Amino acid sequence: MDNFDVIVVGGGPAGMMAAGRAAECGRRVLLLEKNRKVGEKLNLTGGGRCNITNAEFDTRAFLSFFGDARKFLFSPFSRFAVQETFAFFEGRGLPLVVEERKRAFPRSQQAADVTRTLVDYMEEFGVERRMGVEVKRLVVEEDRISGVETDRGFLAAESVVLATGGASYRETGSTGDGLEWLRGLGHTVHAATPDIVPLRVQEQWVKDLSGLAIEPMKITFAARNGETLARQGKLLFTHFGISGPLILNSAHEVKKLLRHGPVAAAIDLFPGEEPNLVDRRVLEVFDENRNRTLRNAAKPLVPAGMSRALAEHLPAELLDKKVNVVTQEERKILVRLLKGLPLTITGTMGYDWAVVCDGGIDMAEVDTRSMRSRRYANLYIVGDLLHISRPSGGYSLQLCWTSGWVAGENA
Ligand SMILES: Cc1cc2nc3c(=O)[nH]c(=O)nc-3n(C[C@H](O)[C@H](O)[C@H](O)COP(=O)(O)OP(=O)(O)OC[C@H]3O[C@@H](n4cnc5c(N)ncnc54)[C@H](O)[C@@H]3O)c2cc1C
Known part of the structure; x- marks a missing residue:
């Protein structure tokens, strides 16, 4: 039977960042993605150019755009904020440029280059990737997640990072599965409604x-x-x-x-x-x-x-x-x-045009110092699964980089 330290479910920006960081910290990591390729939605972002973050380096000013949710975000942003996003991508050979409204893009103007940088990161630290594998549910044993049930069978893990995204642009694979599982586990999940739309x-x-x-x-x-x-x-x-x-x-x-x-x-x-x-x-x-x-x-x-x-x-x-x-x-x-x-x-x-959805797990149920569920000590929740309303302009992806990094480091 396969046995991993960390299983990351979902190969979007948040999942790839979490997987790479967990592996960099020395964990044996498996990333599961139901599509045949990682980063399907990421490749569409910013009209294919990827507005990777917003170049507001003052975290307080950056977080002022996150409404009531900002109080949950100071802690993870003290670990990995906009400055770290620039250092991460530029340090890995992806220079960024800043355009009007402080929106930052890869200089190559290619979202696919962002995906490639994350894939390289995962490869460098030995993340195992299995594509075309659909997770059906999380398996719980005595208040812990023991692993995941996939369409190919059960996989055990010490920790699970849930990174299945929200429910917008469903054709990219973000079909809201994680939201359903979290609800089933007793978490409060706010209904996803098209938000930035x-x-x-x-x-x-x-x-x-x-x-x-x-x-x-x-x-x-x-x-x-x-x-x-x-x-x-x-x-x-x-x-x-x-x-x-x-x-x-x-x-x-x-x-x-x-x-x-x-x-x-x-x-x-x-x-x-x-x-x-x-x-x-x-x-x-x-x-x-x-x-x-x-x-x-x-x-x-x-x-x-x-x-x-x-x-x-x-x-x-x-x-x-x-x-x-x-x-x-x-x-x-x-x-x-x-x-x-x-x-x-x-x-x-509607959903198909929504840039993000505001639904997701209630932030009071996530310990944002580690991105860990407050109910299941070995479950981490990242990216669009979080109930955080924010504007367009690179804020969503920054949330993925921050939450992914912090979850990966703690998983
Ligand atoms: C058109 C568009 C443009 C955007 N542009 C920008 C932008 O320029 N800047 C910005 O900051 N934000 C942008 N966003 C928002 C941004 O794309 C999202 O916030 C981000 O992709 C969320 O990342 P994620 O990793 O949480 O989830 P996702 O990117 O949704 O990835 C989730 C992954 O999980 C996989 N998955 C789901 N269920 C399962 C399962 N059961 N088993 C296995 N795998 C599963 C999916 O296939 C998918 O690959 C844009 C969104 C859209 C739709």
Whole structure:
């Protein structure tokens, strides 16, 4: 019978880091992955370029993006934080570059190079990898995990690192198995719901603008129960609705508003300018285009392509009017639109578009000094299995590097 010091279930970023580190610490390690290759999701990250971390070297500032969960993270980040991520990858021949919003990428711009670096790390310290092996369940004997039951039989281990990921992009292998097992073991597991995810919009004009990004703008979301939320920054129109970092990072809040039904949103194209100032701008533009129709004269007022969106909301008679005969009242209609172009949010794009899911094991049930379960002394839990909501921008993978490293070292 096979017998290992450590079995790592799942060959994603967190699992590979944990396996490599445990082996580096002298343990006999087996990594089990149900896919034929490790790092299927990792290879898709950052649009194939892998936003490997966020180059915020002040851990307190870095963790300020993790909401309430940050209190659990100071301890593991004191062992392995952003600085260590840079040192780890660069020291292994993968130079990193930092782009806007401190997002760090491999200089090669290839996510597959990140996977390769981790595979090399595991090979260097003799991690045994078995691909195409699906773990069916964890086997428990007297409050300890004695090993794992796979589709090829039982494998015993002194410790097990669970790194099966969450439940987004299921085709990459992250089918939520670990979440089910943890629940079965009596752990509190919060339901996985798509978190950092684009929003679906009802109106066709939004979809027609697919590819257009507008900045600055302010978007306000209003739920049917009267709750509202406002965000300012850059918005990206897509063929299904709206996206971009601002929207992705607002989705968690918008999801709460969506519980009451479709959400009425409005885009303010002149954030920070009162309506009377906007009206003055409109007058200036009209002055320069006296003999043109409103349909044409309004074009300079909005980002290229968006005049069609305005046209959707204005009566045809007004659009065809020469601007020198447009009345003050009619101008008010236009100003109202520039300050609040309406659209309807009907939902999020769901699991398949989610960058991360917020579900996972309740953090109070993990001893984050070691990433060990507080119920099973030889079970370690890492990566997307942790119930930690965070923004896009390299924060998720940093969580994998940190939790994987700490679990590997303690397993
Ligand atoms: C499109 C996309 C882009 C992203 N871009 C970024 C980015 O640029 N930066 C960033 O920080 N984060 C990004 N993320 C998030 C990041 O990919 C995840 O946080 C990360 O992959 C989680 O790693 P993990 O090791 O916990 O799990 P996963 O990467 O999900 O890996 C889990 C592994 O476990 C295996 N497995 C599952 N069940 C079993 C089983 N029963 N038996 C054996 N093996 C099993 C799976 O096949 C899989 O290989 C992105 C996510 C997506 C979907």
